[in-house]
Amino acid sequence: MTFSQFLAIIRARAKVFWVILVGVIILGIGLSLIWPKKYTAVATVVVDIKPDPVSAMVYQSMLNPAVMATQVDIIQSDRVARRVVRNLKLTENPEIRREWEESGSDQGDIETWLVEVFQRDLDVKPSRESSVISVAYKARDPKFAAGLANAFVQAYVETSLDLRVDPAKQYTSFFDMRSKEARDTLEKAQARLSKFQAENGVIMTDERLDIETQRLNELSSQLVGIQALSSESSSRQGQVRSGAVEKLQEVTSNPLVGSLRVDLGRQEARLQELNSKLGDNNPQVVELRANIAELRRKIDAEIRRIGGGVGVTNVINQQREAQVRAELDSQRKRVLEMKKVRDEGAVIQRDIENAQRAYDTILARLTQTSLESQTTQSSVTVLAPATPPMLPSSPKVLLNAILAVFLGGLLALSTVLVMELRDRRLRSAADVVAMLGLPVIGVLPSLHAKNSRKKRAAQALQHRLVGQIASSRTGS
Numbered sequence: 304m305t306f307s308q309f310l311a312i313i314r315a316r317a318k319v320f321w322v323i324l325v326g327v328i329i330l331g332i333g334l335s336l337i338w339p340k341k342y343t344a345v346a347t348v349v350v351d352i353k354p355d356p357v358s359a360m361v362y363q364s365m366l367n368p369a370v371m372a373t374q375v376d377i378i379q380s381d382r383v384a385r386r387v388v389r390n391l392k393l394t395e396n397p398e399i400r401r402e403w404e405e406s407g408s409d410q411g412d413i414e415t416w417l418v419e420v421f422q423r424d425l426d427v428k429p430s431r432e433s434s435v436i437s438v439a440y441k442a443r444d445p446k447f448a449a450g451l452a453n454a455f456v457q458a459y460v461e462t463s464l465d466l467r468v469d470p471a472k473q474y475t476s477f478f479d480m481r482s483k484e485a486r487d488t489l490e491k492a493q494a495r496l497s498k499f500q501a502e503n504g505v506i507m508t509d510e511r512l513d514i515e516t517q518r519l520n521e522l523s524s525q526l527v528g529i530q531a532l533s534s535e536s537s538s539r540q541g542q543v544r545s546g547a548v549e550k551l552q553e554v555t556s557n558p559l560v561g562s563l564r565v566d567l568g569r570q571e572a573r574l575q576e577l578n579s580k581l582g583d584n585n586p587q588v589v590e591l592r593a594n595i596a597e598l599r600r601k602i603d604a605e606i607r608r609i610g611g612g613v614g615v616t617n618v619i620n621q622q623r624e625a626q627v628r629a630e631l632d633s634q635r636k637r638v639l640e641m642k643k644v645r646d647e648g649a650v651i652q653r654d655i656e657n658a659q660r661a662y663d664t665i666l667a668r669l670t671q672t673s674l675e676s677q678t679t680q681s682s683v684t685v686l687a688p689a690t691p692p693m694l695p696s697s698p699k700v701l702l703n704a705i706l707a708v709f710l711g712g713l714l715a716l717s718t719v720l721v722m723e724l725r726d727r728r729l730r731s732a733a734d735v736v737a738m739l740g741l742p743v744i745g746v747l748p749s750l751h752a753k754n755s756r757k758k759r760a761a762q763a764l765q766h767r768l769v770g771q772i773a774s775s776r777t778g779s
Contacts, residue, residue, distance in 0.1 A: 316719045323715035324708075331707025343426075343441045344449035346456045346689035350374055350434040351682045371429040374436055374683075377466075378427045378459045384418040386458035387451070393417055425455065435686060445691035452689035464681040471675035478669035485665050489658040496651045503644050519638050522631040529627050533620035563605065567598040 313320060350370065377383060393399050394413050403413045426439040438455050442448035574591045581588055 312719060312723050313716075316722060319722065320715045320719050323718055324711040327711030327714060328704065328707045331703050331711075334703070339443055340695035341441050341443055342445035342448045342692045342695050343439050344445065344452040344689035344692055345437055345439045346452045347686040348436050348438065348456055348459065349684045349686045350436065351684055371434070371436065374463075375427045375429055377462060378436070378438060378455065379422065379425065380462075381418055381422075383455065383458045383462050384421050384425075385414060386462060387421065387454045388414050388417050390458060391450075391454055421451065421455075424451075438689075440689070445693075449689040449691045456685055456688070460681050460683050460685065463683045464679070467682065468676055468678065471672050471678075474672040475669065475676045478665055478672055482662065482665045482669050485658065485662040489655065489662050492651065492655040492658045496648065496655060499648055499651055503648075516638055519631070519634045522627060522634050526624065526627045526631050529620060529624045533624045563598055563602045567595060567602065570595045570598060 388394060394417070399417070400413060403416050406416070421440075424441045426441070428437045428439070430436070438452055438459070440448050440452040440455065442451065570591060574588065574595060577585065577588050577591060
């Protein structure tokens with residue numbers, strides 16, 4: 304079908320086309336005028352992502368792009384709608400109860416029925432690039448629409464606060480129980496430490512152990528020194544036993560032995576002098592020999608005394624060594640016992656420290672969750688409350704008229720084409736050639752053609768066709 308044929312069909316069935324088009328337009332405009340008017344009130348809220356004043360940190364969930372979709376679902380949830388019904392006490396309104404009874408809704412109660420009614424007229428839209436959410440409610444009364452929109456916003460704010468506070472209350476109860484258990488564990492560990500200290504007579508400090516360790520080091524140093532003295536005295540005593548007592552340093556350095564030896568040397572020199580002059584039997588020589596013998600006896604006695612002193616010193620050094628060694632062994636055992644006791648006490652003390660850390664951690668969390676459970680600040684803030692609209696949001700007469708024109712035109716064209724297909728007619732010379740397959744000899748002008756232009760066009764078409772037929776015959 305060509306465009307000229309399409310126009311020919313429209314011209315042929317123009318009455319049907321215009322009747323349908325005008326009828327649809329009138330119907331659309333008429334329905335728009337008689338349709339009940341509805342008003343849409345819009346309130347806006349902001350989902351705040353400021354740091355939490357209790358924990359001083361930003362909620363990670365607020366940074367998630369899906370948070371806005373979650374907030375929209377919360378506003379549209381039954382929990383928020385039920386809170387609206389309860390806040391406004393709509394179930395106690397006799398008119399609303401009468402409407403519920405007249406609606407014949409036998410499923411659920413009046414609150415569920417109101418929730419379904421409110422959710423049908425509620426429209427929630429989040430902003431694409433911000434944290435603003437628009438809450439719109441449509442109703443016949445503009446004041447009622449604004450009131451319901453603000454009621455939904457208020458219920459959403461309260462529900463958002465409950466969703467934040469309720470888990471905190473649960474955590475508070477949980478951490479309260481855990482804190483009591485941690486405190487009992489800490490007290491038991493402290494009681495164990497006190498009992499351990501009382502049984503062992505110790506105090507869990509490092510000062511006593513440091514003192515005992517220092518004493519052990521001092522005894523060890525004394526033992527080393529005494530062992531050196533004992534070894535030296537043993538060596539001198541061995542020298543005395545071997546007969547070399549005169550070579551002892553104590554003997555050679557003894558002033559009495561030295562003076563006696565000097566006197567002995569002087570007396571021996573005088574003896575030799577007198578012996579050469581007076582002879583061996585001279586009384587002076589005999590007396591001098593007796594003096595020399597007495598000096599030698601004194602020297603030997605002093606040497607023996609010094610040798611005996613060396614032995615006594617050796618015995619004393621050995622006794623001191625044995626005593627210091629015994630004290631060192633006793634001190635070593637004491638230190639080892641103290642270390643053992645300290646290690647056992649350290650285990651208990653570490654248990655106390657671990658219990659204290661656990662108790663402090665749980666107590667800190669308990670304090671934080673307790674503050675969070677008592678907070679009254681929601682993460683949602685009302686940006687702009689809804690106000691009663693001045694103009695209705697529906698029906699939109701201009702939009703409905705444009706839509707009626709479009710739909711009416713589409714319906715009229717469809718009707719005309721269907722009628723043409725069911726009752727096909729020849730509308731032009733091209734239809735004759737296309738449908739019958741015969742050449743057109745001539746076209747009679749329309750009886751209704753009044754102007755000369757149409758007549759001239761018809762005559763030209765007739766001459767052209769006749770000329771084509773004549774030329775075809777001449778060629779044949």
